[in-house]
Amino acid sequence: MARRRQSLESAAHALDLVLAAIAHPARRQILLTLKFRGGTMTAGEIAARFECAWPTTTRHLKVLLAAGLVKRSRRGRQIEYRVEERALRAIHEQWLKYFG
Amino acid sequence: MARRRQSLESAAHALDLVLAAIAHPARRQILLTLKFRGGTMTAGEIAARFECAWPTTTRHLKVLLAAGLVKRSRRGRQIEYRVEERALRAIHEQWLKYFG
DNA sequence: ACATTGATTAGCCACTCCGCTAAATATTCA
DNA sequence: TGAATATTTAGCGGAGTGGCTAATCAATGT
Numbered sequence: 001m002a003r004r005r006q007s008l009e010s011a012a013h014a015l016d017l018v019l020a021a022i023a024h025p026a027r028r029q030i031l032l033t034l035k036f037r038g039g040t041m042t043a044g045e046i047a048a049r050f051e052c053a054w055p056t057t058t059r060h061l062k063v064l065l066a067a068g069l070v071k072r073s074r075r076g077r078q079i080e081y082r083v084e085e086r087a088l089r090a091i092h093e094q095w096l097k098y099f100g
Numbered sequence: 101m102a103r104r105r106q107s108l109e110s111a112a113h114a115l116d117l118v119l120a121a122i123a124h125p126a127r128r129q130i131l132l133t134l135k136f137r138g139g140t141m142t143a144g145e146i147a148a149r150f151e152c153a154w155p156t157t158t159r160h161l162k163v164l165l166a167a168g169l170v171k172r173s174r175r176g177r178q179i180e181y182r183v184e185e186r187a188l189r190a191i192h193e194q195w196l197k198y199f200g
Numbered sequence: 201a202c203a204t205t206g207a208t209t210a211g212c213c214a215c216t217c218c219g220c221t222a223a224a225t226a227t228t229c230a
Numbered sequence: 231t232g233a234a235t236a237t238t239t240a241g242c243g244g245a246g247t248g249g250c251t252a253a254t255c256a257a258t259g260t
Contacts, residue, residue, distance in 0.1 A: 016125060023123035024248085025116060028195060035199060043207055056249060058208055077206050077257045085199045091191070095128060099135060099185045124218085143237055156219060158238055177227045177236050 014068070015094045018087060021067035026050065027060050031069060034083040042078040114168070115194045118187060121167035126150065127160050131169060134183040142178040 022028050033049060034041055047057040061081060064070045068087040072079050122128050133149055134141055147157040161181060164170045168187040172179050 012125070019119070019123045019128075022195075023119045025112075026248090028119075032195075032198060044205095047207085052248085053250060054206095055208075055210095055251085059248075062208090074207095074256085079207065083199075088196065088199050091196065095122075095132075096188065096191065098132060099183075099188050126218090144235095147237090152218085153220060154236095155221080155238075155240095159218075162238090174226085174237095179237065 011090075011094055015090050017067040018069065018090050019095075021063050021069055022091075024060070024063075026052065026057075027064055030057075030060060030064065031083055034070070034081065035085070040080055040082040042075070042080055043072075044078060046081060111190075111194060115190050117167040118169065118190050119195075121163050121169055122191075124160070124163075126152065126157075127164055130157075130160060130164065131183055134170070134181065135185070140180055140182040142175070142180050143172075144178060146181065 022031070029050070030046060033046065037045075043058065043061065046061070047054040050057050061070065061072075065072060069084055070081045071084055072081045074080075122131070129150070130146060133146065137145075143158065143161065146161070147154045150157050161170065161172075165172060169184055170181045171184055172181045174180075
């Protein structure tokens with residue numbers, strides 16, 4: 001039962017991370033851009049498409065990463081980010097579905 | 101076309117308000133509580149169910165109100181809040197549907 | 201080894217958010 | 231009118247967010 005409680009708490013925390021992540025328009029835009037362009041882009045490609053400075057984009061990516069909304073992997077000198085749409089399902093599964 | 105652009109911008113802004121509103125766990129809890137208890141509660145009933153001080157709850161309600169997620173109406177000395185589930189649909193209609 | 205390219209981390213600053221308490225604003229009732 | 235009740239508004243303070251520039255790390259090519 002303690003385990004059950006803990007897993008519920010983790011789930012709640014996960015939802016929290018996801019909803020906090022998508023609360024910022026720039027991060028939603030990053031996810032959409034990734035999705036629209038085949039699901040995978042390098043950090044540079046992403047940064048190039050946004051007005052804000054590269055380090056700012058990096059930080060947004062870090063928030064998305066912490067929420068599980070993107071994964072990354074190094075590819076030579078570049079780092080590839082791919083969108084993890086699965087993580088978005090928590091929004092419905094853990095919250096939205098309770099409403100009509 | 102100017103009108104079209106403006107309406108898109110308003111929609112984007114509306115989505116922004118909704119997502120910012122539900123980013124906070126207390127506000128999600130308020131919406132769930134409202135829903136669970138028949139959709140309508142007075143400010144006092146809501147405040148009584150939360151640990152934070154009454155003015156804090158009032159401010160959360162204000163954020164939800166600005167996002168269109170609740171409506172309120174005075175009922176004698178009390179103020180009734182009701183959940184507006186319709187506003188939640190923007191999440192799917194204007195963003196989530198673009199993902200798998 | 202060294203320079204170059206790709207990306208992150210460090211650190212600063214302005215602003216917002218969210219908790220609180222105290223004061224103000226309805227509305228009802230005596 | 232004045233007291234009591236229900237709720238909001240004002241205003242403070244600490245913590246977090248998000249923008250920036252400068253510095254750093256990692257991988258490649260010469």
